[in-house]
Amino acid sequence: MKTAALVLLAFSLSLASSSGQELQADSLGYETFEMTEGDTTYVMKKYFMAFLKKGPNRTQSPEETKEIQRGHLAYMNELAETGQLNIAGPFGGSGDGEMQGVVIYNVPTLEIATQLVSNDPAVQAGRLIIEVLPWWAAKGSTLE
Numbered sequence: 001m002k003t004a005a006l007v008l009l010a011f012s013l014s015l016a017s018s019s020g021q022e023l024q025a026d027s028l029g030y031e032t033f034e035m036t037e038g039d040t041t042y043v044m045k046k047y048f049m050a051f052l053k054k055g056p057n058r059t060q061s062p063e064e065t066k067e068i069q070r071g072h073l074a075y076m077n078e079l080a081e082t083g084q085l086n087i088a089g090p091f092g093g094s095g096d097g098e099m100q101g102v103v104i105y106n107v108p109t110l111e112i113a114t115q116l117v118s119n120d121p122a123v124q125a126g127r128l129i130i131e132v133l134p135w136w137a138a139k140g141s142t143l144e
Contacts, residue, residue, distance in 0.1 A: 029108030032139070042138040047086065048113035049135035052101040057126025064125075071121030072128075076103070084116060087143070100128065110134065 021033045031046040060068065079085035083106060090101040105113045113132045122128040 025108075031108070044136050045139045047135050047137060048105040048107060048110060048132050050103040050105060050113065050117060050130045050132045051099060052090075052103065052122075052128050052130050053098050054100060055123070055126045055129045060125065060127070065127070068122055068125045068127055075120050079105075079116060103130070104135065105132070 021035065023031050023033050025031050033044050035042045035044050076085060076088050080088070086104045086106045088101065088103040091097070091099055105116060107113050107116065110132060117123055117130045117132060120128065120130070123130060
């Protein structure tokens with residue numbers, strides 16, 4: 001999908017709520033709606049985007065930090081294998097900023113996404129806090 005199409009999708013999404021486009025929920029609670037742009041119809045699906053930020057407890061020893069990071073990565077891999085996580089990764093740079101990375105969860109509700117966040121070993125250790133927001137994207141969108 002081209003960048004211009006993504007911009008149009010985002011703009012059209014902001015219009016969707018005001019134009020009364022009908023949200024559908026499947027039997028598991030995943031929300032979608034159809035959006036037509038020109039001769040293409042997109043099925044927009046609600047995902048949950050999480051922003052990983054530095055947490056209040058970053059005083060662990062280097063050994064503890066490595067163990068927490070191993071647990072965090074193993075947990076992210078487990079969620080990816082079960083289809084609950086679509087993409088995750090750190091932001092570039094030195095890692096000194098507040099924002100550390102992003103995760104996109106493929107789950108039907110904010111409550112489930114929040115529960116997944118709370119089970120992350122880095123969150124449990126206080127090294128990360130995670131802000132989760134609903135996020136719409138066209139089903140089948142990929143990174144190139």
